[in-house]
Amino acid sequence: MAAEPVKLDGNSDGIVETKGYKQHADLIKKIVVYTLLIIISILMMIPFFWMISSSLKFDNQVFEVPIRWIPTNPQWANYKTIWTQIPLAKFFENTLILSVVITFIQLVTSSFAAYGFSRMRFKGRDALFLFYIGTIAVPWQAYMIPQFIMMRQLGLTDKLLSLILLQSFSAFGVFLMRQYYEGIPEELSESARIDGLNEYGIYARIILPLTRPAIASLTILTFVNTWNDYMGPFIYLSSTENKTIQLGLKMFVSLYDAQYALIMAASVLSVLPVALVFLTQQKYFVEGIATSGLKG
Amino acid sequence: MEYTKTPKSVSPRQRKRKNLLTAWSFIAPNFIGFFIFTMIPVVFSFVLAFMNWDSFNPPTWAGFNNFIRMFQDETFKISFWNTIWYTIGTVPITMILSLFFAILLNQKIRGMAFFRTTIFFPYITSLVAVAVVWNMLFHPTLGPINQFLNFIGISNPPGWTSSSQWALPAIVIVSIWRNVGYYMILYLAGLQSIPPELYEAAEIDGANKWLQFTNITLPGLKPTTFFISIMATINSFKVFDLIQVMTNGGPGRATNVLVFDIYNEAFVNFKFGYASAIALVLFAIVLGVTIVQFRFQTKNK
Numbered sequence: 185m186a187a188e189p190v191k192l193d194g195n196s197d198g199i200v201e202t203k204g205y206k207q208h209a210d211l212i213k214k215i216v217v218y219t220l221l222i223i224i225s226i227l228m229m230i231p232f233f234w235m236i237s238s239s240l241k242f243d244n245q246v247f248e249v250p251i252r253w254i255p256t257n258p259q260w261a262n263y264k265t266i267w268t269q270i271p272l273a274k275f276f277e278n279t280l281i282l283s284v285v286i287t288f289i290q291l292v293t294s295s296f297a298a299y300g301f302s303r304m305r306f307k308g309r310d311a312l313f314l315f316y317i318g319t320i321a322v323p324w325q326a327y328m329i330p331q332f333i334m335m336r337q338l339g340l341t342d343k344l345l346s347l348i349l350l351q352s353f354s355a356f357g358v359f360l361m362r363q364y365y366e367g368i369p370e371e372l373s374e375s376a377r378i379d380g381l382n383e384y385g386i387y388a389r390i391i392l393p394l395t396r397p398a399i400a401s402l403t404i405l406t407f408v409n410t411w412n413d414y415m416g417p418f419i420y421l422s423s424t425e426n427k428t429i430q431l432g433l434k435m436f437v438s439l440y441d442a443q444y445a446l447i448m449a450a451s452v453l454s455v456l457p458v459a460l461v462f463l464t465q466q467k468y469f470v471e472g473i474a475t476s477g478l479k480g
Numbered sequence: 481m482e483y484t485k486t487p488k489s490v491s492p493r494q495r496k497r498k499n500l501l502t503a504w505s506f507i508a509p510n511f512i513g514f515f516i517f518t519m520i521p522v523v524f525s526f527v528l529a530f531m532n533w534d535s536f537n538p539p540t541w542a543g544f545n546n547f548i549r550m551f552q553d554e555t556f557k558i559s560f561w562n563t564i565w566y567t568i569g570t571v572p573i574t575m576i577l578s579l580f581f582a583i584l585l586n587q588k589i590r591g592m593a594f595f596r597t598t599i600f601f602p603y604i605t606s607l608v609a610v611a612v613v614w615n616m617l618f619h620p621t622l623g624p625i626n627q628f629l630n631f632i633g634i635s636n637p638p639g640w641t642s643s644s645q646w647a648l649p650a651i652v653i654v655s656i657w658r659n660v661g662y663y664m665i666l667y668l669a670g671l672q673s674i675p676p677e678l679y680e681a682a683e684i685d686g687a688n689k690w691l692q693f694t695n696i697t698l699p700g701l702k703p704t705t706f707f708i709s710i711m712a713t714i715n716s717f718k719v720f721d722l723i724q725v726m727t728n729g730g731p732g733r734a735t736n737v738l739v740f741d742i743y744n745e746a747f748v749n750f751k752f753g754y755a756s757a758i759a760l761v762l763f764a765i766v767l768g769v770t771i772v773q774f775r776f777q778t779k780n781k
Contacts, residue, residue, distance in 0.1 A: 251624055301507065415721055474666065
């Protein structure tokens with residue numbers, strides 16, 4: 185990114201006499217930008233600071249004025265109590281099962297299907313693909329009712345399997361993977377074909393290794409979306425032992441609405457796994473969003 | 481794309497068939513699941529909108545009755561207008577802020593990655609946790625926000641989520657805070673697609689930053705801006721989670737939105753037909769917005 189226009193001036197002739205002034209202006213600009221960014225960052229993060237600090241207090245200290253950002257006597261016990269107050273471990277287990285299974289199926293079937301749509305030529309391919317991605321434009325809320333009737337008919341309501349079946353085969357994954365495949369030169373597969381590799385071989389030995397970033401993007405997007413999903417589990421999972429962490433947290437809030445510190449401790453725990461995944465894999469997450477411009 | 485170097489002699493017709501089979505073997509695992517669990521329900525949802533289906537009585541045809549009923553239904557009207565207000569409240573401010581943040585962050589400055597992460601972070605955190613925290617921050621008497629407003633001399637601060645007048649603005653604030661980072665990423669991608677030479681040339685011509693912004697940046701971002709405005713509009717028509725957790729549609733029906741209405745009619749009142757009719761209206765709106773985008777894009781090319 186040599187796009188920094190200000191730097192250009194320093195190199196070009198004829199502006200030498202204004203160089204001192206320029207540097208001065210640069211410094212001021214830098215200070216302004218940094219100040220703005222620091223203020224914005226603090227504003228964006230305040231709810232999280234408050235969440236963490238409240239999770240380490242007694243209930244009656246949570247709303248104390250002025251806010252004590254660093255608790256004087258941190259109540260680490262809150263993080264122990266919460267596991268016995270609600271079946272948090274079970275909630276985590278359910279969420280983890282959903283996230284891992286859905287992400288895995290999504291990944292395998294999408295990357296496979298994207299190969300078919302991007303590297304194979306057959307009659308009706310483009311029409312089928314258009315139809316396929318056309319459904320991305322249909323809001324899920326518009327067809328969630330027939331899905332529900334279907335799942336009820338199959339006797340799958342209040343089972344994790346219902347959500348796995350409904351969320352594992354999205355057109356979005358195929359679309360995202362195909363976007364990446366299109367960037368791989370066709371000649372690579374053509375020469376492999378001449379060398380006698382069949383389509384499965386080309387997929388496994390050439391395309392798959394080259395699309396690792398795409399796979400990483402789809403993995404993290406799907407995982408985070410499934411982990412944070414609320415409305416799907418909200419419709420399907422009603423009994424406590426089937427609830428996800430999101431539903432469990434909501435249940436806890438409505439049951440014990442005055443246990444502020446414990447609520448905050450549970451909130452921190454529900455955010456933590458996704459925060460860790462995001463902070464370590466941020467690059468792929470951002471790339472996925474910039475490529476697709478869509479959320480799953 | 482015919483390759484004649486096939487080792488054994490196979491007729492073109494056989495090859496074609498084999499090719500088709502191979503192609504479908506790649507597509508099928510995804511397609512079968514997709515066909516059953518998405519495509520069939522999509523088609524079925526259109527039919528359902530014209531039926532009476534309440535899960536207790538056998539389904540019957542309703543013709544346009546569901547739609548006629550909708551226009552007499554006070555709750556539908558309220559949720560429709562609440563959705564419109566929510567959209568008007570969130571979309572423009574989110575777009576302006578995300579563009580501003582993207583421009584601030586599109587510079588070679590140390591620590592950019594850190595700032596980008598903090599702005600983007602709310603978007604990836606679980607919605608329930610975020611909504612719960614904001615509910616506490618917005619607490620009418622004890623909450624830090626009203627404590628702060630008191631402190632700076634506002635003696636009668638709004639009741640936020642407990643007041644029918646201020647509940648929607650409270651949700652709008654949280655929604656902007658949560659989504660601004662997402663659109664910022666899209667704007668950053670747009671900014672990076674503008675050729676740097678344009679700025680270099682403008683700099684040589686002596687154009688100041690503001691002129692550069694209005695003559696290069698804004699026109700260059702036109703497709704991005706349009707795309708974002710469509711996405712943000714569609715997303716705000718689909719809002720549900722945030723409202724369910726923060727206010728549950730209340731107080732009264734003050735924050736009842738379209739998807740909330742669909743949810744209640746379908747899964748609380750079990751009026752599948754009527755709920756599907758409302759869902760069809762939602763789909764029509766989303767489709768309308770998408771068509772506008774499509775028209776615009778093809779016109780630009």
